[in-house]
Amino acid sequence: MQGRFLGWMAAVEGWGFFGLRVRASDVGVTDALKERQRRMDRLRESRIQAETLRAFVTRYRKVDRARLQAQGWLGALAPKPGGAMIGAAHRSEAGERILEEAKDMLFALLLGDISCGVNLERTKQEAFALRVPREKTQVLECLGLRMEAASDSREDDVVLQVGFEETEDGVVRQGIDMALRLINLLELNQESALTA
Numbered sequence: 001m002q003g004r005f006l007g008w009m010a011a012v013e014g015w016g017f018f019g020l021r022v023r024a025s026d027v028g029v030t031d032a033l034k035e036r037q038r039r040m041d042r043l044r045e046s047r048i049q050a051e052t053l054r055a056f057v058t059r060y061r062k063v064d065r066a067r068l069q070a071q072g073w074l075g076a077l078a079p080k081p082g083g084a085m086i087g088a089a090h091r092s093e094a095g096e097r098i099l100e101e102a103k104d105m106l107f108a109l110l111l112g113d114i115s116c117g118v119n120l121e122r123t124k125q126e127a128f129a130l131r132v133p134r135e136k137t138q139v140l141e142c143l144g145l146r147m148e149a150a151s152d153s154r155e156d157d158v159v160l161q162v163g164f165e166e167t168e169d170g171v172v173r174q175g176i177d178m179a180l181r182l183i184n185l186l187e188l189n190q191e192s193a194l195t196a
Helices: 002-011 027-046 050-060 065-070 091-111 171-189
Strands: 122-133 157-167
Touching: 027 091, 027 122, 050 171, 065 171, 091 157, 091 171, 122 171, 157 171
Parallel strands: none
Antiparallel strands: 122 157
């Protein structure tokens, strides 16, 4: 398991442990390190297992923009899909908690192992492509995913090829898809799906 986790570190940049270049004067990196530590602490408390992951997917299965707004989790004046990113001013406290949970879950499923409370019986390698507009990549980079320019530098999108270890029943991919969907609905605000 440790070999898998360290293998992911090649795609992680900016976090302090795991070979990060950190300057004491870099306040942004220090903030990122603190946020990463808070995320790791939350994951350890959550103890992500197959049942936890299935419950996450089930809990948000019917959530769409209309439901987020009806519940008051997303403001009616939030930017229209495909427009600007959705800022914190357009989310309620509950909306903020859902977004944090989605980001924590995405981090856990892509980069987590037993050391941060993720205990899944992963049996096979899977991959997908994640496409995000260049101006919105900071949302995923703050999770430790380094976005690289698409092969056609004229494009406005960047693409990340993401490899992950899956369970026999495919619940990890379901969790990844749900987490990305929530992050999109509550922050990225793209009209189309992020994965290909």
